[in-house]
Amino acid sequence: MGAVRQVKVAVLGAGSWGTTVASLAARNVDTVLWARDAAVVEEINDKHQNSRYLAGFALPRRLRATTSLEEAVYNADVLVTGIPSHGMRQVLSDCRDFVRPWIPIISLTKGLEQGTRLRMTQVIDELLPGHPTGLLAGPNLATEIMAGYAAAAVIALPDEQVAASLQTVFASPRFRVYTNTDVVGCELGGALKNVIAIAAGMGTGLGVGDNTRAMVITRGLAELTRLGEALGGDPRTFAGLTGLGDLMATCMSPYSRNRMVGEKLALGMTTEQIVAEMNMVAEGIKTSSVVVELAEELGVPVPICQEVHGVLHLGRSPVQAYRGLRRTAATSEIDGLA
Ligand SMILES: NC(=O)C1=CN([C@@H]2O[C@H](COP(=O)(O)OP(=O)(O)OC[C@H]3O[C@@H](n4cnc5c(N)ncnc54)[C@H](O)[C@@H]3O)[C@@H](O)[C@H]2O)C=CC1
Ligand SMILES: O=C(CO)COP(=O)(O)O
Secondary structure, X not given: OOOHHHOEEEEEOOOHHHHHHHHHHHOOOEEEEEOOOHHHHHHXXXXXXXXXXXXXXXXXXXXXXXXXXHHHHOOOOEEEEOXXXXXXXXXXXXXXXXXXXXXXXXXOOOOOOOOOOOOHHHHHHHHOOOOOEEEEEOOOOHHHHHOOOOEEEEEEOOOHHHHHHHHHHHOEOOEEEEEEOOHHHHHHHHHHHHHXXXXXXXXXXXXXXXXXXXXXXXXXXXXHHHHHHHOOOOOOHHHOHHHHHHHHHHHHOOOOHHHHHHHHHHOOOOHHHHHHHOOOOOOXXXXXXXXXXXXXXXXXXXXXXXXXXXXXXXXXXXHHHHHHHHHOOOOOOOOOOO
């Protein structure tokens, strides 16, 4: 993939992040963005904007959009999927007849599939077997990237050379793209941090102190690392951009949708009310259930995720959740299990 300008990229999903990554790629290579909504496609092609998801930002003029999956995908050299986890399987299934057999497929999604409990690259491997499959992740709040703030991400694929060949597709002077071969660790970091961000948001909403929030973030990292390692991730990955880095960005930023969900729960809203008034996805809501199931099956303690799940899905209150966390026994910081 040396002659990068000749590479054709298809990005599926024109939400905040799909549109942002397509905008990054369009500055380097020929890029087409697939959206299911004709009005979104029309606005991107005619006005170079996506006001529903990225209001106020100008998109590259060379970025094209289409509602046709076949048109987006049939001659792509790289397929990028920015569909929320609950819709990924269906969209992949709809486009599998058009995808060329050898091309890399890169997931942008930070969630686990309900029911199957699969990571998104596993869902891709199931529906489109035989492709080099990986992901792009890191502390990357879409609106900050669009506004031009510097950031870094990781492109993770099992083959280092394929990962390295894709760096230039997404990178810019303000967007550093590192490589990693630990797909499992990078993918789990991105999915699990969303659940901890809901806990951090609840803390913000309840008015806890900064020390308390730091405790939640740090012990959240311990939880994420423990479960991630049990599921096959490299412990070093969780201290990197896709683990600690993304956890910090998401827990600290008022732009994070997951943190916002936590804040609204603390104000007394129910999960159903919050989802009903959101026009974007907060993956941590669904992923919290999968995390609790996986942790129980593997015997890995995840007290913070369990409290978040309790508030989101079992009617516990955020105050009860924070009281519950205070009651968790403090054991050895490094080897302890809670
Ligand atoms: N927004 C951000 O800053 C970042 C988001 N992500 C991840 O990227 C993924 C996508 O998130 P966003 O673009 O932010 O979400 P969004 O809520 O802004 O947009 C979601 C997009 O997916 C489409 N969609 C929803 N359900 C669908 C379905 N069943 N079938 C087909 N299309 C469907 C929507 O029409 C919309 O275009 C999520 O997993 C998120 O965690 C990752 C990094 C940064
Ligand atoms: O993953 C993200 C930043 O890296 C975006 O987080 P939210 O989905 O919580 O907005």
